[in-house]
Amino acid sequence: MIAAIASGAKHVPFRNSKLTQVLHPYLTGGSKTLMLVTLSPDADCFEESLRCARFATRVSACDIGTARRCAK
Numbered sequence: 001m002i003a004a005i006a007s008g009a010k011h012v013p014f015r016n017s018k019l020t021q022v023l024h025p026y027l028t029g030g031s032k033t034l035m036l037v038t039l040s041p042d043a044d045c046f047e048e049s050l051r052c053a054r055f056a057t058r059v060s061a062c063d064i065g066t067a068r069r070c071a072k
Contacts, residue, residue, distance in 0.1 A: 002027070006062035035059060 001020050004012040005027060014024045026033060037056040039049040 002059050002062050 001013050001016065012028075014020045020027075023033075035056065037052050039052060040046075
């Protein structure tokens with residue numbers, strides 16, 4: 001979804017999950033978005049931590065534009 005926004009795609013899959021439906025107004029328009037990623041030092045969680053780190057790397061490479069102030 002974030003990659004679709006960054007690439008300017010005509011269709012952005014916000015309906016693919018409840019989370020993206022809720023975040024829709026904050027990922028488009030004049031909002032700033034912060035993503036936190038939790039990594040675990042536990043060896044049993046290594047694969048999940050690695051997936052999270054790779055996902056965060058892909059997201060940080062996306063530029064979805066500069067926040068704009070909405071005048072009311």
